Amino acid sequence: xxxxxxxxxxxxxxxxxxxxxxxxxxxxxxxxxxxxxxxxxxxxxxxxxxxxxxxxxxxxxxxxxxxxxxxxxxxxxxxxxxxxxxxxxxxxxxxxxxxxxxxxxxxxxxxxxxxxxxxxxxxxxxxxxxxxxxxxxxxxxxxxxxxxxxxxxxxxxxxxxxxxxxxxxxxxxxxxxxxxxxxxxxxxxxxxxxxxxxxxxxxxxxxxx
Numbered sequence: 001x002x003x004x005x006x007x008x009x010x011x012x013x014x015x016x017x018x019x020x021x022x023x024x025x026x027x028x029x030x031x032x033x034x035x036x037x038x039x040x041x042x043x044x045x046x047x048x049x050x051x052x053x054x055x056x057x058x059x060x061x062x063x064x065x066x067x068x069x070x071x072x073x074x075x076x077x078x079x080x081x082x083x084x085x086x087x088x089x090x091x092x093x094x095x096x097x098x099x100x101x102x103x104x105x106x107x108x109x110x111x112x113x114x115x116x117x118x119x120x121x122x123x124x125x126x127x128x129x130x131x132x133x134x135x136x137x138x139x140x141x142x143x144x145x146x147x148x149x150x151x152x153x154x155x156x157x158x159x160x161x162x163x164x165x166x167x168x169x170x171x172x173x174x175x176x177x178x179x180x181x182x183x184x185x186x187x188x189x190x191x192x193x194x195x196x197x198x199x200x201x202x203x204x205x206x207x208x209x
Contacts, residue, residue, distance in 0.1 A: 041066040044098050045077040051093040051103075052129055053157045054114050054179045058086040062099065077101055092130040112179040114159055115188055119174055119198045123161070127176075131158040132203040135178065137191040146197050152187050153180045155203055176200055 045062040055061075059082055077087075077099040087104035117135065127133060135153035138146040162175035178200070180188055191198065 041068055043079050045079070045082070046098050047093045047095055050095045051089045051099075052159050053089055053091055054112065054159050055089040056086050057089060057104070058082065061086075065098070067098070075101060077104065111182055112157075113182050113185055114177055114179055115185070116162055116175055116177045117188070117192070117198050117200070119176055119200050121174075121199070123174055123176070123200060124202050126202050127158060127161075127200065129158055129160050132156070133158055133178065133200045134203050135180070135188065136199040136201060137196040138199075139191075139194065139196050149197070149199065152191055153178075153184050156180050156200075158200075 043064050044067055046065050048061055048063050051057060051061070062077070062082070064079065081101070087106070089103060090105045091103050093099055093103050133156050134151050135156055136149045137152050138149040141147045157179040159177040159179055162177055
């Protein structure tokens with residue numbers, strides 16, 4: 001008499017199914033992470049009004065906005081970044097614009113002062129707030145005659161253009177507020193008090209648009 005043995009069949013799992021499940025789970029986790037990051041907002045300071053180089057800003061001069069910055073919040077001024085003494089603006093920031101961290105400097109490190117200069121003739125069209133310019137002066141050697149000009153401040157920053165109706169001998173003058181190193185203030189004031197002819201020239205050639 002023959003005896004038949006009963007075969008036992010186990011549950012076989014297709015490896016391709018496991019790989020597919022792992023890939024699906026990974027995709028879902030990645031999507032969830034992206035959506036969670038996109039929904040995260042950061043409080044960032046924005047300029048309440050236009051800020052110009054040399055301005056000292058405090059919390060009274062800024063607004064806060066909740067924005068999605070996707071991990072670049074360190075590039076902007078955040079709550080807690082402004083010390084009690086405030087910051088000094090190093091480059092122009094428009095009203096409503098988020099304030100870049102690179103646009104402010106420490107008050108304790110300020111080495112510049114603001115002077116308003118009357119310069120002869122029209123300014124170059126490229127000169128505006130935030131422009132880098134060289135300040136030239138020429139001494140009067142005779143009645144209405146001036147000697148060769150020379151640079152008295154290199155790399156000054158224009159704060160703003162000041163409307164002026166002042167008429168000087170030889171033509172109309174334009175007033176410009178500039179930031180100059182404190183070490184050069186005495187030289188500039190000497191040129192002003194001596195009524196030297198003052199000119200402002202762009203320090204760089206503007207690129208073509």
